[in-house]
Amino acid sequence: MSSAQAERRPAAAGFAPDAEIVHIVGARPNFVKAAPVVAALEARGVRQAVVHTGQHYDDRMSAVFFRELGLPRPDVDLGVGSGSHAEQTAALMVGLEREFTTRSPGLVIVYGDVNSTLAAALVAAKLHIPVAHVEAGLRSFDWTMPEEVNRRVTDQLSDVLFATSPEAVGHLAHEGVDVDRVHLVGNPMIDTLLGNIDRFDTAALRARLDLPDAYVAATLHRPANVDDPAIVARLAARLHEVADQVDVVMPVHPRGAKAFAAAGLGDHPRMRLLDPLGYVDFVTLVRGSTAVVTDSGGVQEETTILGVPCLTLRPNTERPVTITHGTNRLVVDSELPGLVAKILAGETPGAPTVADVPPLWDGRAGERIATILAGR
Numbered sequence: 001m002s003s004a005q006a007e008r009r010p011a012a013a014g015f016a017p018d019a020e021i022v023h024i025v026g027a028r029p030n031f032v033k034a035a036p037v038v039a040a041l042e043a044r045g046v047r048q049a050v051v052h053t054g055q056h057y058d059d060r061m062s063a064v065f066f067r068e069l070g071l072p073r074p075d076v077d078l079g080v081g082s083g084s085h086a087e088q089t090a091a092l093m094v095g096l097e098r099e100f101t102t103r104s105p106g107l108v109i110v111y112g113d114v115n116s117t118l119a120a121a122l123v124a125a126k127l128h129i130p131v132a133h134v135e136a137g138l139r140s141f142d143w144t145m146p147e148e149v150n151r152r153v154t155d156q157l158s159d160v161l162f163a164t165s166p167e168a169v170g171h172l173a174h175e176g177v178d179v180d181r182v183h184l185v186g187n188p189m190i191d192t193l194l195g196n197i198d199r200f201d202t203a204a205l206r207a208r209l210d211l212p213d214a215y216v217a218a219t220l221h222r223p224a225n226v227d228d229p230a231i232v233a234r235l236a237a238r239l240h241e242v243a244d245q246v247d248v249v250m251p252v253h254p255r256g257a258k259a260f261a262a263a264g265l266g267d268h269p270r271m272r273l274l275d276p277l278g279y280v281d282f283v284t285l286v287r288g289s290t291a292v293v294t295d296s297g298g299v300q301e302e303t304t305i306l307g308v309p310c311l312t313l314r315p316n317t318e319r320p321v322t323i324t325h326g327t328n329r330l331v332v333d334s335e336l337p338g339l340v341a342k343i344l345a346g347e348t349p350g351a352p353t354v355a356d357v358p359p360l361w362d363g364r365a366g367e368r369i370a371t372i373l374a375g376r
């Protein structure tokens, strides 16, 4: 095809006003991002359905978010569950194809970069159903991350792309995505944070969990950190060095639970290992902490707004705006004990270079997305 030839795509912008919008959610971060978009479309009277793929299924990884965030109960749960990438993605695609064929939605909205996101975009594109991608254009440029593969492919397949930061818009333009389809709308994960800010009562959580005044909150789940027992053992030893200085509270993601237990992570008097927390308790834990150690994407963004120092155990981030405009800093494990000591001494090793929070992270991203999609 010559480059002069026009692209032919489903007509996303003009989807029929009475057609159903279907939201695809499956994993923990999806629920936090979808909640404000679903609410804003509901307020505009748009017909919509929530399809839960079942990629995450434990109560603490899934149902608790529906209870806490006012998300409507899923209209359907495909119950896909866990598996290798190929097994999980294939099962997601089979379930979603059946669902989309029965429902014939006017638009499918996908969130973030998990396997459910990619599977839904692929299935919808082949059925000529327009796709909107919320959190488009993030790039770590690290193809060893499954999320990087998922985001790149999803963006190529999407008809409407909602970006959370100006860099994301730049990446999409650089990759040849038609800029007319890209909208900088802010960050729906931050809508959820700001919309619930009064619920994050740090004094009450301290009392309930018997937490000291100073503690570090930790959460790790990236394959590069939790899949290899040798790396897990090294990280456990580093976290023990941190716990020599200050209590460490870690709600453990199920992906790394066995490996961290085998490495003896809990065998330190100042290490507190917990099951995954519900959203309100987790963000409250972060809000009340002295510093956070993480590899989570969402937590880098939440700490940026909460002003809590964030030490991200990764060589790169698809969210550089959390470094330039926030409290985030990329670290290797050997730096952790020293950086925590500095933070405890009142230094701010992750100080932002830009004084303001990222543009449009103001709690209104869901409203902007709904206005663009519903035309009102």
Ligand code: UD1
Residues within 6 Å of the ligand: 027, 028, 029, 055, 056, 057, 058, 061, 082, 083, 088, 113, 114, 115, 116, 146, 147, 221, 253, 254, 255, 297
């Ligand atoms: C997934 C996403 C990742 C995201 C993370 C958020 C992909 C490729 N990865 O990673 O981008 O940051 O979710 O948390 O989509 N498990 C349970 N209970 C559950 C869910 C999972 O025990 O409710 C265990 C299973 O052993 C499973 C493992 O966790 O094999 C990994 O789950 P999976 O959904 O494949 O990937 P995550 O590591 O959770």
Ligand code: UDP
Residues within 6 Å of the ligand: 028, 029, 032, 189, 219, 221, 251, 252, 275, 276, 277, 278, 279, 280, 282, 283, 295, 296, 297, 298, 299, 302
């Ligand atoms: N989160 C939570 N409980 C936890 C850990 C995280 O509610 O025990 C929330 C967190 O505040 C954020 C979202 O889950 O809103 C991010 O999910 P996760 O870190 O699993 O995924 P990522 O953002 O890395 O894709």
